[in-house]
Amino acid sequence: MSAAPDRIEVPFTMPSGCVLAPPRTAMGDRPPLLVGLHGQGQSGARHQRWLDGGVPDGFASAFPDGFHAHEVRKPDHPIRLGYGWYLFTGDQDAFAESLALAEEALFRVIDAAVDALDADPSRVYLQGFSQGCYLTHCAAVRHGARVAGWIGCAGRLKDEFLGEHLPTVAGKPVLIQHGEDDRAIGPERAAHGVELLRANGAEVRFERYADTGHVITDAMRRDMRAWLAEREPAFA
Numbered sequence: 001m002s003a004a005p006d007r008i009e010v011p012f013t014m015p016s017g018c019v020l021a022p023p024r025t026a027m028g029d030r031p032p033l034l035v036g037l038h039g040q041g042q043s044g045a046r047h048q049r050w051l052d053g054g055v056p057d058g059f060a061s062a063f064p065d066g067f068h069a070h071e072v073r074k075p076d077h078p079i080r081l082g083y084g085w086y087l088f089t090g091d092q093d094a095f096a097e098s099l100a101l102a103e104e105a106l107f108r109v110i111d112a113a114v115d116a117l118d119a120d121p122s123r124v125y126l127q128g129f130s131q132g133c134y135l136t137h138c139a140a141v142r143h144g145a146r147v148a149g150w151i152g153c154a155g156r157l158k159d160e161f162l163g164e165h166l167p168t169v170a171g172k173p174v175l176i177q178h179g180e181d182d183r184a185i186g187p188e189r190a191a192h193g194v195e196l197l198r199a200n201g202a203e204v205r206f207e208r209y210a211d212t213g214h215v216i217t218d219a220m221r222r223d224m225r226a227w228l229a230e231r232e233p234a235f236a
Helices: 044-050 092-117 132-140 159-169 187-201 218-231
Strands: 005-010 015-019 035-036 060-064 067-070 081-082 124-129 149-153 173-178 201-211
Touching: 005 173, 015 044, 015 092, 015 149, 035 044, 060 092, 060 173, 067 201, 092 132, 092 218, 124 159, 124 218, 132 149, 132 159, 149 218, 159 187, 173 187, 201 218
Parallel strands: 035 060, 035 124, 124 149, 149 173, 173 201
Antiparallel strands: 005 015, 015 060, 067 081
């Protein structure tokens, strides 16, 4: 297999890219692919660093930048470029349209990453944090045939957009991770989504982490890695 590029450019309404990583250890002809989606104002490269240790050695991985770029300004920090996955202004119809466009673009990214990394298109797993978790849930529920399973961190299932699609999750493996002290998105909101997914037949593992806020911790990375290894033991 020829060497994969470490980044691909993804055409969309705004400049965006995707950091790629082949498996650390070759364990088969076509590895599973984990696609990690960052939170609001972050980037694919930052998310790749944040998930270090959470991806089994036999997995390929892809970390796209969100499709909408913007400046991030914080006191006592230099201005930097951050990314979001969709636009939200309070207009629900416009939000739904932006979300649908983001899902469509995400699968174009996934197709490009599968080709670049020679990954198995039937073994694509999504992972998302915060805003990336919202998109992960929506993409996985509405396009379940293209996703082998998914991990939602510090987000919630937007069931107001997904009700008619929820029966398609039957049998899908899902890992939900949430901090007990998350003030951005309370754990009870994640728990509601867990109930809905389970009621529609998804195989959900719900992990809540004490003394944890709106972050991804070492414990979450360990559990993520173990859960992915259980799904794909030949590539663990």
